[in-house]
Amino acid sequence: MPELPEVETVVRGLKKHIIGQAIKDVEVLNKKSFKGTKPKGLKIKSIIRRGKGIVIELSKDKTLLIHLKMTGQLIWIPTPLRRKGYGGLRRLNLGHPTDDFNREMPSSHTRVIFKLPKGTLYFNDQRLFGWVKVLPTKELKNDPFIKKLGPEALNISTAHLLSRCQKRPQSSIKALLLDQSVITGLGNIYSDEVLFEAGIRPTRKGKTITKHDIEKLIKAIKKVLEKGIKYSGTSIVNYKTPEGSPGRMQNYLKVYSRGGLPCRRCKTSITKTRLAGRGTHYCRICQT
């Protein structure tokens, strides 16, 4: 599910809700989803995104590393504010977008629950590909996931991307953009969108990519990812912000999931094919 704009949205949302709190309790509903020792009693110091990963720094030199993979969600349910009066306790957050989730959490897909003083954080993951792990902060840089990451998509240089294309002359540009060691943060949706924006066919080989192409790509990457962040990400099936709302970027996609539909630019039917093991969408006229 989540690519850079979705993970960035989740991180920004979590920052608003959980920073500074000490974890009261951790409940693991599925062993596969959680690795390490439960960080009970530790305080949440900072939250950052690294590629599609979420890095939460805790007290006692521990770090919580989370990957949502395809279907992961982090949903924050604030503890209902209560006050005395009218003979009982009363919820004050009526109308909050998480109200639906108040009824649904934990869901059948909830795998880990973090209980905090001000609310509860649910890690949900339908397909069980995602994970939460606790490790000593000094070992973060040696974590196999972190170790493989290349430069951030929003901060990559022309020289780096060009040299990686030249070093993999036979790879398709799409496979290169999906490879997190080449560039970190793009996934299947945004790769297709970026290539459309840059006017480059996903099937083009690395060796055919010129410096001019790279410049177009980098501009397209910034434009598309920033738009994705602006609209709080793309919700196709599972993705939700921590507040439980869907993103809105799905309304602005130009090619992804639009196979057979008219190109928004030239009206030609969008081609859907399979490339680098993933569904791939492009316009045969606008992209060369």
Place this chain on the structure above:
DNA sequence: TGCCCCCTGCAG
């Protein structure tokens, strides 16, 4: 460097 696989669920 491309495939299969980890899983669950949904559309066709």
Place this chain on the structure above:
DNA sequence: CTGCAGGGGGCA
């Protein structure tokens, strides 16, 4: 029923 789904690790 088969095929496919936003990711990425491990294997030729």
